[in-house]
Amino acid sequence: MSALPTRRDEAWRYSDLASVARVWPVASPELILVAAGTRVTRLLVQDAASDAVAVHDFAVTVEAGASLDFRIVNSGGSYGRVALDVALHEGAVFDLGGIIIGGNTQNLEIVTTVRHLGPAAVSRQVVRCVVGGSAVGTYLGKVAVAREGQKTDAAQSFKALLLERGATANAKPELEIFADDVKCAHGATVGELDRNALFYLESRGVPPVQARALLMRAFLSDALEGMDEGEREAVEVLVTDILAGAL
Amino acid sequence: MLKIDNLHAEIDGKEILKGLTLNVGAGEVHAIMGPNGAGKSTLSYVLAGRTGYEVTAGSVTFDGQDLLALAPHERAAAGVFLGLQYPVEIPGVSNLMFLRTALNAQRVQRSEKEASGAEFMKLVKAAAGELGLPYEMLKRSVNQGFSGGEKKRNEMVQMAVLEPKLAVLDETDSGLDIDALRVVSDGINRMRSPDRATLLITHYQRLLDYVVPDFVHVLVDGRIVRTGGAELAHVLERDGYVSIAA
Numbered sequence: 001m002s003a004l005p006t007r008r009d010e011a012w013r014y015s016d017l018a019s020v021a022r023v024w025p026v027a028s029p030e031l032i033l034v035a036a037g038t039r040v041t042r043l044l045v046q047d048a049a050s051d052a053v054a055v056h057d058f059a060v061t062v063e064a065g066a067s068l069d070f071r072i073v074n075s076g077g078s079y080g081r082v083a084l085d086v087a088l089h090e091g092a093v094f095d096l097g098g099i100i101i102g103g104n105t106q107n108l109e110i111v112t113t114v115r116h117l118g119p120a121a122v123s124r125q126v127v128r129c130v131v132g133g134s135a136v137g138t139y140l141g142k143v144a145v146a147r148e149g150q151k152t153d154a155a156q157s158f159k160a161l162l163l164e165r166g167a168t169a170n171a172k173p174e175l176e177i178f179a180d181d182v183k184c185a186h187g188a189t190v191g192e193l194d195r196n197a198l199f200y201l202e203s204r205g206v207p208p209v210q211a212r213a214l215l216m217r218a219f220l221s222d223a224l225e226g227m228d229e230g231e232r233e234a235v236e237v238l239v240t241d242i243l244a245g246a247l
Numbered sequence: 248m249l250k251i252d253n254l255h256a257e258i259d260g261k262e263i264l265k266g267l268t269l270n271v272g273a274g275e276v277h278a279i280m281g282p283n284g285a286g287k288s289t290l291s292y293v294l295a296g297r298t299g300y301e302v303t304a305g306s307v308t309f310d311g312q313d314l315l316a317l318a319p320h321e322r323a324a325a326g327v328f329l330g331l332q333y334p335v336e337i338p339g340v341s342n343l344m345f346l347r348t349a350l351n352a353q354r355v356q357r358s359e360k361e362a363s364g365a366e367f368m369k370l371v372k373a374a375a376g377e378l379g380l381p382y383e384m385l386k387r388s389v390n391q392g393f394s395g396g397e398k399k400r401n402e403m404v405q406m407a408v409l410e411p412k413l414a415v416l417d418e419t420d421s422g423l424d425i426d427a428l429r430v431v432s433d434g435i436n437r438m439r440s441p442d443r444a445t446l447l448i449t450h451y452q453r454l455l456d457y458v459v460p461d462f463v464h465v466l467v468d469g470r471i472v473r474t475g476g477a478e479l480a481h482v483l484e485r486d487g488y489v490s491i492a493a
Contacts, residue, residue, distance in 0.1 A: 038302060106403040115267045195298075200389075204349035204354065204405065205323035218339025 001045070014138040016107040018054045019079035029085070031058035034092075036063040041070075043231070048076035050104075060086040064118065067093035071227065071235065074108045075242050076099040076135045080113075083111040090118030092166055097223035098127035100169075101159075101242050102135035109138040115181075116149035119154040125156045128142065128223045130216050130243075132163035138170040145177040152179060155218075161193060161219055163212075199206050248444050249314075249413055252354050254292045254305035255469075256286075263289040265469035267424050271413070274441040278455055278480065279448045282467035282488045287448045288332060290466070291417040294446075302353035309413065323349070324356035326403075326412030330419045334398040337389035341402065345389045345406055346371065352363045353409065367408075372416040374407035378439070379430050395422035397440070414438060415446045420454035432457030452484040 004104050012020070013017035020026075020029035021162050048054040054077040062068050066089075069168045098110045108131075115125045139158045160169030162203055171188035195214055201211035220239055224232050249271040256264040263286045271277050281287050293300045294307065296319035307314040314322060337345065346479050350370075351361040362370070378401045390398050399419055406414055416435065420428055425487045435445060435458045447458060455463070455477065461477040465488065473479070473491055483491060 005357065031300045169388075194337075197337045199295075199297055199319065200331070201345070202319035202338070202348070203297075203323055203329050203331075204345070204409065205353035206349055207320045207352060208318070208355075210348070210352060211320075214344075215337070215338060221339050246409050 001147070010172075011111055011140060012174075013140075014107075014136060015081065015109065016079040016136075019107070020055070022172075023055060023146070026055045026057065029059040031056055032060040032068070034060070034062045034066040034173075036069045037065045039067045039069070041231075042068070042081060042227075042233065043071045044073070046072070046074045046076050047242070048079045048080060049069060050076070050078065052077040053079045054081070056082045058082075058084045060084055062086065062088050062094055062121075064090040067095070068164055070097075071096045071224070071228070072098040072110060072234065073101070073238060073242070074098070074099065076132055078106060080106070080108045081111065082213045084113070086112065086114045086123070086196070088114065088116050088118065088121035088123060088193065088234045090120060092121045094123040095226060096123075096127070097225070097227070098125070098126040098139065099220050099239060100127070100131070100137040101134075101239070102128040102129075102131045102137050102222070104133045106131075106133075106135040108120060108135070108137075109140065110181075111140045112143065113142045114154065116143070116154065116179075118143040118148055118152040120134065121149065122153045123155070126223045126225070127158045128162065128220045129160040129169055130220060131156070131167040131169060133159065134164075134166035134168075136168045136170065139172070140170075140172045141186070142174040143186075145175075145179050145182050145184070147177045147178045150181045150189040152182040152184065154182070154184045157222075158188040158192045159219070159222070161216065162190060163193065184245035213240065219236070248309045248310060249446070250306075254272050254290075254307060255442045256289060257301050257303055258299060262303070263469055264293065267466070267469060269464065271446060272443045273444055274439075275438065275462065276445045276447065276458060276460045279466050279471075280450070280452075280459040280462045280480065280483055281447060285466045286469045287466055289415055291415050291448055291470060293330055294322075294327060294415050295319055321350065321477055323409075323411075324353045328409060328411030328414045330399075330402045330406060330414065330416035332421060334390050334402055335449075336391045336393075339386060340389050342385040343371065344390050345434040346385075346405055349405070349418045351409060353451075355374070356367055365476065370408045371404070374404045377407065378403050378434050380404055396424060396427040398402070399423055399431055400427065400434075401429065403431055406438065407434065412442065413446065417448045418450065419447070420449055420451065428454065429457060452480040455480045467491070
């Protein structure tokens with residue numbers, strides 16, 4: 001990957017290419033190997049300084065019967081990209097929980113390619129995005145099931161909240177299936193904060209800023225389901241701080 | 248406690264309240280009855296300060312202060328509680344989190360000490376017990392998966408914990424079976440005290456068999472057209488609104 005990507009490259013379609021050019025060529029992907037039968041958890045917090053450009057690439061292999069739980073909080077930099085290429089072998093499990101929080105003119109993306117190479121692998125990807133100002137939040141999620149990937153169970157869910165009219169969310173699910181006995185589900189929604197819920201909170205005495213933060217945190221918390229209790233609390237505190245600062 | 252004087256309010260340019268005047272004193276329970284579209288819910292939303300309800304004339308004072316100048320959360324902290332006709336579901340926020348956030352937000356605004364976890368639990372458990380709402384349900388997301396009756400009980404749990412000075416209850420009786428109606432009525436009656444007031448907004452007289460009001464007002468086309476004692480509710484039930492309004 002040496003040539004600078006262009007708008008025509010699907011995986012860079014919504015990227016801030018001027019920012020990408022500033023840091024090109026990016027470092028080669030970090031390799032993660034989850035050995036057969038083991039379980040690995042990983043948390044990536046992308047909280048680069050506001051004028052920084054952050055590009056994180058991962059090339060992941062989850063071997064037979066192994067599992068990887070990967071959580072992302074993508075909120076820093078003028079441009080922030082987290083991309084994962086994940087190969088799943090027989091019976092492997094991959095959980096992705098992604099959170100995007102952007103304001104001002106930030107462009108933040110999560111890009112995943114999940115390859116179900118062996119049979120009976122499971123992938124569950126949940127990405128939640130809150131963007132305000134004229135920020136852009138993007139989730140590109142590709143699931144590729146090889147001929148050998150029978151009994152694949154792949155699910156993908158993306159939801160975005162737009163806080164202001166100028167904000168944008170992009171979602172592009174992509175399925176490429178060569179096996180015939182698979183379950184692949186995906187869904188994407190883009191909406192606004194529920195006015196009725198906001199009024200309900202305010203009518204009970206919660207100031208608007210606090211009410212909005214509470215609703216945003218609840219919305220984002222879908223992406224933290226299934227985490228270990230202690231770690232989840234730590235990420236929730238982090239998310240609360242980011243929401244208080246960014247939006 | 249609450250003085251509403253010549254209140255005019257509109258939604259999307261359409262006038263709904265057309266000169267409503269009402270005084271509610273401390274310790275009193277007032278019922279507002281009226282046909283569909285008379286402005287009953289509009290009155291409750293105007294009192295709570297919901298966006299989109301524009302007051303074009305008149306005034307509302309609450310304990311001597313201009314209620315209309317306050318934001319919704321400030322009205323709550325001042326002691327106004329709105330029991331919603333259709334309580335909202337909030338996925339991902341537990342009832343306990345919702346209520347504790349609300350209670351402490353009010354206390355902070357009143358410069359009072361925030362409730363500790365233990366104090367809060369005690370308040371909620373007592374209220375939930377009295378209103379027959381299993382405590383376990385309060386760990387779930389706000390009103391999610393609650394039946395109509397459970398939602399109304401939940402409103403009453405919130406009211407009991409928040410201890411407002413003025414409760415405005417918008418059709419709190421709608422959707423309740425007779426047992427739930429009794430429980431909810433008991434909840435309202437328990438809150439009656441010389442320094443609190445209640446405004447019951449209802450279609451039907453049956454709630455007023457359980458919560459006997461000091462005054463009954465008939466609201467028709469944005470104005471109060473008749474005021475009487477508890478017996479007026481029975482007259483309405485017998486004769487309907489049309490004869491009263493004529």
